[in-house]
Amino acid sequence: MAAGSPRSSAVAATLAGGALLLLAAGRTWSTVRVRGGVPLPPVHLTGRTLAAGVPALGLVALAGAGGLLAARGAARRLVGALLVAAGAGAAALTLARGVLPGAREHAWEEARRSLAGSSGWTATATGWPVLALVGALLVVGGGAVALAARRWSALGARYDAPTARPAGARSAWEALDRGEDPTSGV
Numbered sequence: 510m511a512a513g514s515p516r517s518s519a520v521a522a523t524l525a526g527g528a529l530l531l532l533a534a535g536r537t538w539s540t541v542r543v544r545g546g547v548p549l550p551p552v553h554l555t556g557r558t559l560a561a562g563v564p565a566l567g568l569v570a571l572a573g574a575g576g577l578l579a580a581r582g583a584a585r586r587l588v589g590a591l592l593v594a595a596g597a598g599a600a601a602l603t604l605a606r607g608v609l610p611g612a613r614e615h616a617w618e619e620a621r622r623s624l625a626g627s628s629g630w631t632a633t634a635t636g637w638p639v640l641a642l643v644g645a646l647l648v649v650g651g652g653a654v655a656l657a658a659r660r661w662s663a664l665g666a667r668y669d670a671p672t673a674r675p676a677g678a679r680s681a682w683e684a685l686d687r688g689e690d691p692t693s694g695v
Contacts, residue, residue, distance in 0.1 A: 527571040527648060530570060589653070
């Protein structure tokens, strides 16, 4: 796989995007604090809590990077399409649950069980959802490159199952089966 080739770019983007999705999903996306009432500690909500599908789609991206290396032709394009769908899904979840203005209200709904009896709340967002969005866009880009590339190198034929044995090898085995020494004439 030559550096700078479409294949290496697609695999690198997909790997980086999947890793960013997993990393960002494990971090705090929002912190909810109670105002008034009983003093309660802040509730830290991770990406896994707010957008549970993001880490799963990150794992799909990492598996898809391996699929891009091994697949050929239509199978590679199918893997590319799945990567585009996974990246778009992760981007949509990240936008809805961590980036767009309504995400604060969703964070409150998730934390409400822990903050019963409070008179008010504030939710502050972190930058981790933005990093998850970047990862999702990298996955979409890697999948799009795989879809657009018509031909790129695949694993060599040495990884394919052998179709037939060479004639010389077959006759040596047949000689052994007959009880003869195939190396006596060499």
